[in-house]
Amino acid sequence: MADVVLRNLSKRFGDTQALDELDLFIRDGEFVVLLGPTGAGKTTTLRLIAGLERPDSGRIEIRGRNVAAEAPAGRDVAFVFQQYSLYPHMTVYENLAFPLKAPVRKLSADEIDRRVREVARMVRIDHKLENRSTRLSGGEMQRVAIGRALVRRPAIYLMDEPLSSLDAKLRAELRLELKRIQKELGSTLLYVTHDQVEAMTMADRIGIVAEGRLMQLGTPREIYGNPTNLHVAARLGQPHINLLPADLLPGGHPPSGTKTVGARTEHLDIVVGKDANAEVDWIEHLGDQNHLHIRAGNHKLVTLADPYLAIAPGDRISLTLRDPLYFDAAGQRLS
């Protein structure tokens, strides 16, 4: 495992500037998740590190050495794609063993067997080692794909939405397992996802990418609680952060220059029926919690509410801010 550093990395495809001087520092043993809208440059970042694309400029340092001009095989990375990409004619065992059989690795048959069985146990596929890979469910195939990367001990694992093709339950299970395995092995891992729950729960640090640049890199708590701009604030939080004009609701202390107030559920106090300044439009029942859709003046807000809160569509409520986030006209965060 190793530190991986990207410096001023740029890549253009025709008219599209996919990466624009992107900088990123992944520490040895760290799990970094890249989060960003579609087309932001996340997959391109992984492909450049893997050597599947060449950068136009910039450095890719693995263990302190610039590998930007090297062939993929020389880089010591393992890549897991969104779709399984297993060898269909091989069994699970053979798929897992394949990356270890390259002559340059010089591993004995016993060592290969030991590693395959160990990883198969980790990804919970050890009961299907003799099955053909086409005779597996989608979740099992993806476990094998992840296992096939894990049998090696590369400098860094690169994973591009490896869980996105799975159903919600399996995704939640594998999310936990992958995090556990990464901790156990002390692996360095760069992981791309659209799923903010995956990002929040698995990452040591989250990198928010937009328009080919890294906007902010920080722990999930920092990115959620202390976003540097509106774009970052809008990437995390369910329901989405409410973006409101500075003078819409009482209770805040907007610093001078405030254009927009960012209010998440924890920034909104609701009192039913007293000094009303807003109205409940409708309520989405999610089981363990409710989404309240609220109208205040000409603005719509969404916030979470306790399912036991006695409230109904049409109720008038008082809505007050509590320590929200403030942004200037350019979308930059004000303290």
Ligand SMILES: Nc1ncnc2c1ncn2[C@@H]1O[C@H](COP(=O)(O)OP(=O)(O)OP(=O)(O)O)[C@@H](O)[C@H]1O
């Ligand atoms: N081989 C290519 N040829 C042309 N354009 C490309 C190529 N690969 C990527 N792009 C463009 O570069 C930009 C960044 O793409 P990239 O796949 O890195 O985004 P992403 O953040 O991974 O998006 P998504 O979340 O949709 O996977 C996009 O505008 C994309 O259309």
